[in-house]
Amino acid sequence: MATPEKKEEPPKVKPLLELAKCSKATPPPNPEDYGPIITVTVGNWSSKREFHVYEGLLSHYSSYFKAAVKDCWGNSKTVELKDDNPEVFQAFFHWVYTGKLYFALDASGEVPLHFPLIYEIYIFGDARGALDLCNAAIDLLIQKMNQEWAFPQLHLSYIYENTLTGSALRKVLVDFAIDTFRFTDLVDPSQRAKEMVSYPHEFFAELVVAFMALEAEPIPSCVGYATPSGGKTLDWASFIKPLICSRYHDHPAPPA
Numbered sequence: 742m743a744t745p746e747k748k749e750e751p752p753k754v755k756p757l758l759e760l761a762k763c764s765k766a767t768p769p770p771n772p773e774d775y776g777p778i779i780t781v782t783v784g785n786w787s788s789k790r791e792f793h794v795y796e797g798l799l800s801h802y803s804s805y806f807k808a809a810v811k812d813c814w815g816n817s818k819t820v821e822l823k824d825d826n827p828e829v830f831q832a833f834f835h836w837v838y839t840g841k842l843y844f845a846l847d848a849s850g851e852v853p854l855h856f857p858l859i860y861e862i863y864i865f866g867d868a869r870g871a872l873d874l875c876n877a878a879i880d881l882l883i884q885k886m887n888q889e890w891a892f893p894q895l896h897l898s899y900i901y902e903n904t905l906t907g908s909a910l911r912k913v914l915v916d917f918a919i920d921t922f923r924f925t926d927l928v929d930p931s932q933r934a935k936e937m938v939s940y941p942h943e944f945f946a947e948l949v950v951a952f953m954a955l956e957a958e959p960i961p962s963c964v965g966y967a968t969p970s971g972g973k974t975l976d977w978a979s980f981i982k983p984l985i986c987s988r989y990h991d992h993p994a995p996p997a
């Protein structure tokens with residue numbers, strides 16, 4: 742009898758943290774209000790991609806598109822966004838149709854979007870008046886940081902150049918650093934990542950302010966950071982889940 746071939750097991754990854762749908766999110770529009778389809782061309786040269794989206798969906802979720810559709814695109818039904826990244830618009834496109842920023846997790850169960858792309862989606866949503874998109878990017882960032890259990894410190898300069906003080910994107914990263922990261926790379930050169938990390942001054946300033954705000958409280962969770970004595974640790978995911986909506990989401994004002 743032939744022995745069955747050994748199946749190769751896909752690498753195990755931490756299952757994606759399930760998050761509740763934001764209760765203050767903009768409800769989807771009535772399909773009867775979708776209106777005509779607009780052709781949106783995004784990017785330049787070889788990266789250029791074309792998307793076909795209902796005008797009503799674009800303007801429902803973004804105040805920028807709402808104004809632009811009214812002012813100038815109404816008749817031509819075409820839009821060119823030369824300076825935008827097609828991958829970012831693709832995520833926006835998926836999200837307006839499905840409520841998710843990607844189609845499916847990759848074969849090993851990982852979030853298929855890399856960290857810088859998630860930041861870009863947030864910054865795009867911020868610039869285009871799409872608060873719900875920003876919230877979706879924050880949720881996905883939390884899921885990805887939890888899944889990979891890594892503080893993504895490589896692109897802080899990009900984030901700080903493209904966001905303002907008080908931005909939820911900054912806040913979630915500052916909090917995650919405080920909860921989970923020990924900055925050993927700053928004091929021990931051997932711990933330094935191959936790629937040189939440059940921490941923006943503003944990031945450190947916000948970190949100090951956040952530490953001061955803890956006052957006599959211990960670091961919120963001491964998260965997933967097993968203490969040598971086997972002390973009690975709180976799982977970061979359970980700690981952060983109930984806080985996400987009130988702490989990191991910007992909610993659109995309900996219609997008057």
Ligand SMILES: [Zn+2]
Nearest residue numbers: 763765986990
């Ligand atoms: Zn919310």
